[in-house]
Amino acid sequence: MGARVRLTAAERGEEVLAAAVQAFGAAGYAGTKTDEIARIAGVSQPYVIRLFGTKQQLFLAALQSVCDRIEQTFREAAAEEPTLASLGGRYETFLAERELLLVLLHGFSASGEPAIGDVVRERFGGIYRLVRDLTGASPTEAREFLGTGMLLTVMTAMQVLGPSAVPVPWADEVISTLGDPA
Amino acid sequence: MGARVRLTAAERGEEVLAAAVQAFGAAGYAGTKTDEIARIAGVSQPYVIRLFGTKQQLFLAALQSVCDRIEQTFREAAAEEPTLASLGGRYETFLAERELLLVLLHGFSASGEPAIGDVVRERFGGIYRLVRDLTGASPTEAREFLGTGMLLTVMTAMQVLGPSAVPVPWADEVISTLGDPA
DNA sequence: CCTAGTTGTAATTGACTGATAACAAGCTCT
């Protein structure tokens, strides 16, 4: 515990939120302990709870945060070129920041909790609409796009994508198709 | 309790496994209590543990079971007509038996546990290969097919599909595209 | 029928974990 710096609650909250995204991304909602989040953030476990009220509220905050970032990423891509191919190119960003898609996936998995399900439905619907609005894609095109995105997401979760991936031949085969026409 | 019947360990194990598929499908690996599985199966919690050793081994058994059933469903479809469209028609089966896809999804989410990740990679790779072998689909076609499948899976998880679905407009729009060409 | 194996439960435990309470240390403003 070296030179602990005092931050405002808002600043510390940001740090804890970042730690929460990491931890929830790795182990899911039920599988993550607030203690682990506290360890990553470098604060005590009770302080994590005080900053966000409950573990569930912290998860919801993490979920909102990653959805914001996903949408922002898509907006940036569309600003360069408003096509599905352009947005699709950003999946490299998501592979580099695995937590984004993983927290979203764990949100799907935890949709049994009503409060989480509500947010998940709202935000995923928003992403679907955003993709269509930004690119002018048809429903069918948007479905194909998000389907591929979900496939890459679950492949990220099962650790066959990215730098520390477990090598499996079929994953390479799938990746090699990504540029291909739908 | 009532007229408790004595079964062989193998028979009771089947019942417990079915209960486990239901429970894990609803709440995920970490989120499910062995006690809940026992309640559904109508046996005591310690007996659930004794039949399968550990909660993790029970989850793995449930995962293997649903993967077997998914593969069997695809094989049946291919026997009728060996095309992707034919296999795709079986997603209605999966929407009726939500637990199948949900347990698989929760397997993805729990891939952080090494023992679970190993099985998930193995089985999902097997399904990918099976789809290609049964239909002669190209890697790109198989990717599109599984991508759509994963999208439907996460939509099932977030409860926007199926009979007891929360109605959201975008879900209907996605569903309406399912017959469309890729 | 009776003994040996099998099926099943009740009781319990020990570790874990989210949350609360009480308190300590710092900052700010007058």
Add this chain to the structure above:
DNA sequence: AGAGCTTGTTATCAGTCAATTACAACTAGG
């Protein structure tokens, strides 16, 4: 300087949950 608010911790609790143990009930084979 010191009162009052903010930041943060330590200590602790109450509930949960997978797993173990010991035991009870049943069944089949000789």
